[in-house]
Amino acid sequence: MYFWEKLSLWNLVLSCANEAEGFVQWFFQIISNTPEPVIDKITMVLWRIWRARNDMLWNRNSQSATQVIEPALKFLSDWRGVRSNGNSSDSRHETTSQTLNWQKPQAPALKCNIDATIQYDLRTTGMGMALQDSTGSFISARTNAFLGLVGIKEAEARHSRRRLVGLKAWDSKKSSLNQIPN
Template sequence: MTGEYYVILSLIVWLLNMLSKAPENTLIKISTVLWSIWFARNKQIFESKNMPPAVGILWSKRQIDEWQVANKKSGVLQNSRENSIADNIKWKPPEVDQLKINVDAVLTTGQNSYAVGMVIRNHHSQYKAGKIMRFAGMVSVLEAELKGILEAILWAQEIAGCSVTIESDSLISTNAINHGHDSSLEAEDLVQQCQEVLSNNSRISVRHVKKQANKVAHNLARVPCERNCFIVFTSPPSCLLGTLLSDALEF
């Protein structure tokens, strides 16, 4: 009961914090999803009809789309060019019946270690699992990013029966793995390990994304973890709830 109470309290605190400082477009999405939850609850109670979460998200999207069209016609809704550009840089769910692993590495100044965060989601934007790993040693940013991608590839190998896309915001790392690299590149052995595993697993691929679309992995990599250990989260820690919801609502 204590754990459930803590999760509920964390959600309330997060919601109140978002309502107090979030931009208008985010508030619209949050309000619409809450409306969707209330709508689904009434359907279940009064009509004995179950609305899956994915249907609820689509219902919310439709309400927002209709609201935006109405406001555009009346000249109320105005979007700046900067917001339009930012909206194009967002996390996208994988194809139907596929999975996506976002991965990121974090180095902390003054610590003889680095952390890697990984999050698995499906085509409904649903969180499936997360993992944080902390490794001892002083390494470059490139080495840390490549180590993270390698660990994500190895984790993807454990998932049977579907294709897995691994996303990293390290352009140098993803280019080195997918397109080859100069022999002087750091961590050549890590690149080769990634390429070897991928060559034997056609269902696993690696691609680059912008940092704005990789926030969930970055946030998880900052969760405390003992050196040379790892933690698997079957349910998302509270620090990811905001990012997961934001990604799910980025239509």
């Protein structure tokens, strides 16, 4: 309740909750009756609540509502800045703007999509990878982060190298794709 009061969204959240029979129905009720900027804010806060929950569960690190909300709103502000004109309010952000259509690889090949992000305020670089087969079906995904700042292209190159080393070590006859080493 406190999260939503702090964001002046408690009446909206409560009215949708009274009409819903579960989280999914509640969420879609909000999406169908709320302007997009408010949906963005709610989505970011839900993401940070989920992250704070995991941090509490796995690291026993408790966070106040303010510690959850402020990073969510900062992330949303930065995200909007990048989307609106390709620039963030933080001039240190690197952006790449490409419009590409994903294409399935030809069988029996796999396709590995890799992306990286930099959180300057946390001095952290994060990377993610998704592996798909020739039908476009999801096979495996990996993420990792490390302290330190590098450029986006270097971060993607580092992650690509780690994935290639992991795939090289993977024996397709003895392991499933979900057991690809990190």
